[in-house]
Amino acid sequence: MDYGRKRIRELSSKYRIPLIFGLCLLPSLMLGYLWQASKGSWLNSKISLLCETQSFSFHRYKTDLLDGLPEIELPRMVYTKPHIFKPPRNDVLTMTPWYAPIIWERTFNLEILNEQFRQRNTSIGLTIFAIKKYVVFLQRFLETAETYFMVGHRVKYYIFTDRPEAIPNITVKEGREIVPLRVQNYPRWQEISMRRMEMISHYSQQRFIHEVGFLVCVDVDMRFSDSVGVEILSEVFGTIHPGFYAAERQAFTYERRLISEAYIPRDEGDFYYAGGFFGGTVAEVYKLTKKCHEAIMADKNKNVEAVWQEESHLNKYFVYHKPTKILSPEYLWDNNLGNPQFLKKKRFLAVPKNHAAIRNKRNLHLK
Template sequence: MLYDKPQTLKPPRVDVLMVTPWLAPIIWDGSFNIDILNAQFHQRNVRVGITVFAIKKYTVFVKTFIETAEQFFMVGHKVNYYVFTDQANEIVNLTLTEGRQLVILEVPSYKRWQEVSMRRMEMIRDHARQRFFKEVDFLVCVDVDMKFSDSVGVEILSDVFGTVHPSYYNGPRNRFTYERRPRSTAYIPRDEGDFYYAGGHFGGTVAEVYKLTNFCHNAMMTDKEKNIEAIWHDESYVNKYFLYHKPTKILSPEYLWISGYGVPVFLRRRRVVTLLKNNNAIRNKRALLNIKSYKT
């Protein structure tokens, strides 16, 4: 394989932080050579699982999610799409690339969206223990109301990774919306914290994702016994976990950007973007089908 020699005294980028104080790489455009990485992961014959939750009205997002994933996610690698849903009959049959498969996992529904959000940790944990460890090497856990708009490949894979939240990439830690109530197990003091991580994109090996989701679920259940619900639900517990169990790789906001935020100079690519939606549209499936995602 022919490629440019890396230059010891010439970093690929100087406009963004490329590595954390605990020496975990932060993944930006220009920080990696995907051809080298693909060759390495092909040697290992890696299969990647990606989980999404399509509960109640969110089934309408599955088609766009998978169609854009087929175009941009882990191209050339084996992928299992794990769709957790309470309405299996609403999931459309899609044609997938060879080596990829769609797995429908039927789960209970819950009345409150907050409950759905938090219970997904329990469901991912249980399925990691029961089946994921037999079927895939890595798990990528994302929200279903997003689309892939640029390549997302094996550069994201590591023992355990988190994604910098696009709302807080340049803010001081005392402005992070961590859980600030000391009674909660998700509590983080104002003088602690590295980054504010998005709850909508994390992952790693099956074993490490099991540890993360098990911690989050147990912490939620502890808080529930005290009638406490963390400010940002499962995201609050993810941030608590990553504070004391540092991720081995961090994804930049390229890997989760919010529609309508504009395009700052440092953001060369928007690889995963949220879909524009509103509560009225979510209540009406026909309206949801006409939602326009942010144009890249």
């Protein structure tokens, strides 16, 4: 018993000072904790308030942005009701495996589409190249375009030419404009053909993106012979070449040499697309033409030229960047190919010409 009391006295004596110090420090620690808790609560409240304010501000921004979107509301229209079990065309393919529509006569209602695009205030740029003697095609091209191309919509005719003084003086309808763009001439027609991708890419970035919503890129040695309207417009579209609409992919004249950037293996490809009619939004056309131009330049550095110049590179692009809409051969036809039964319209026709005369600067006589 005495030993136990003695031991308690020893421990008490040993820890007296730390115990006293601890008891003195305890109130300070408690006050500090309370202050920190109060400070943290204040800070948290401030952060919460800031977040709520930012959230409200961002929410208001999003709401304002969405409230500002245009509303597309069609007026009353009377037209034939579509039927699930009565497709408008069953003689041709009208949809690709990646759900891109193929545009044929009787597969769309232009009245509905016109109203939708008018309310969106759509503007279209049409690019054509009239270099050297190809200026001879401008008169008929522009006259027929004024009759059939994007009737009722705003259009800018972007004419790339080395001879702006040779552009015919044609009066265009209200809301339409002829815009000459002076470009360099090249000695070889193949070089001119390939440089189109470079020029469209450059002007898309520098000018077209600020002026139009869509670009349609076509050959000038053509004429419009029937309506070509907003039914063609999409993010990016290509046109089935009239010489290969029924061909198997092994028969396509793709670039088959591995050394070329335009190379496509024989077991790939969907359609053979014509280089003379493609387009889409300015942003998508910029990406397409920039990619093709870079591939053309890479080939040039290897002293390689694709078998069909820029058309070969366009086809390579469409193999791996599927178009969102495809135009049937109605939109690019040559009367030398006859009059197949499936072809209900011939909207854009090749003009008969002497290729040698055009390319070798001889006398030219158009029929």
